[in-house]
Amino acid sequence: MARPLRFRYSPQSWSDGRVHNDILQPLRSNIGARAVTPWFAIGGDWQSHRFEMDNGDVALFARADDEAYWMGNTETPSSLWKTDKFGWREVPHHVSRWAKRELTATLHEESPWLADYPHLSWFFLPVFMSKDGRDSTRSFFSEHAAGFPDTGSREATRFFEDFLRTGVLDEYRHVMSGKLGTSTHVDRVRMSAAMAEFIAAKILTDAGYDVVPEIEVTTGHSLDFRAEDDDTNVLVEVTRPQPPGTRAAAGPVAAVRDTAETKTNGQLAEHGGGATLFVDCSSFRDDAWSAVRGEQPDVRHRPAIVYRARPDGRVEGYRKGGVPLEFGDALEFLD
Structure with missing residues (x-):
């Protein structure tokens, strides 16, 4: 499976002839590539190239006197196979x-509805334009409402656009966008679990905390977030039960218990305590959540919160144990 888009770096000089012979010709022979005029100017001392393939792939190449960068959702020419990869900030x-402008314009030409969500388009560009995941990741938002039940795709996408527009996760864009994956098919359960981390980050941000993702701990694991303010430093791990209709558990209460128990007996047990467990039931329909909110089942971990977010921004839930976080209006507690 191809990973989210990154740049390949060539610390060499590239002439027009070398670009033609070592990039265009191999791609033309293999997948019907053609060189087209880039859609945007690159500026500086750089020269830019855009290649479009018969199968819809696109690749970009930028070169200066003694270095060049390649990015594409297509096969990589053999002349660039052993090059190092770098992130967008590197x-x-x-x-x-230039690459952002070229790929974003391409994305919006292929999927015009995403133009209404500019920050989400940019944030998930490495997967929206990836080789394997470009169809599945876009479909997850347009056809599966980003994992929210009983709502339209526009309401769900707007929810994440509004949060991502705050910029609080921009620094962590590569690792966080990559959580959506680049599978060729929509895995709604796995992708919804990835979006649960964005919901958790939104709750923590709305509550006034700074969030840092992927916190390495001494067991060799990584926990999902550190939530910080002047007086608080709390580790948070997020889990998302599958909706009862898609799993073997007898009902929504069992779904919450079983999923939380798996997390508690696994990663959190090895960590040895000290983390707050977030159990995100945002995939549950109204009737399933009603059963959970009525019984408020234990989750065998302290401290924990169990909650359900809706695309209109409302979040309600309950606590177990002494949760070392204050949520204000970010979360409406049932207790």
Whole structure:
């Protein structure tokens, strides 16, 4: 499976002839590539190239006197196989800005509805335009409402657009966008679990905390977030029960118990305590959540919160144990 888009770096000089012979010709022979005029100017001392393939793939190449960068959702020419890869923040500004503009415009031409969500388009660009995941990741938002039940795709997508527009996760874009994956098919359960981390980050941010994802702990694991303010430093792990209709458990209460128990007996047990467990029931329909909110089942971990978010921004839930976080209006507690 191809990973989210990154740049390949060539610390060599590239002439027009070399670009033609070592990039265009192999791609033309293999998948019907053609060189087209880039849609945007790159600026600086860079020269830019855009390649489009018969199968819909696209690739970009930027070169200066003695270095070049390649990015594409297509096969990589053999002349660039052994090159190092770099993230969007690690390459020259002219190159990253140009690639963003080229790929975003391509994305919006292929999926015009995403133009209404500019920050979400940018944040998930590495997977929306990836080789394997471009169809599945877009479909997850457009056809599966990003994992929210009983709502439209526009309401769900707007929820995440509004949060991502705050910029609080921009620094962690590569690792967080990559959580959506680049599978060729929509895995709603796994992808919804990934979006649960974004919901948790939104709750913590709305509550006034700074969030840092992927916190390595001494057991060799990573916990999902550290929530911080002047007086607080709390580790948070997120889990998302599957809706009862898609799993073997007898009902929604059992779904919450079983999923939380798996997390508690596994990763959190090895960590040895000290983390707050977030149990996100945002995939549950109204009737399933009603059963959970009525019984408020134990989750065999302290401290924990069990909650359900809706695309209109409302979040309600309950606590187990002394949760070392204050949520204010970010979460309406049933207790």
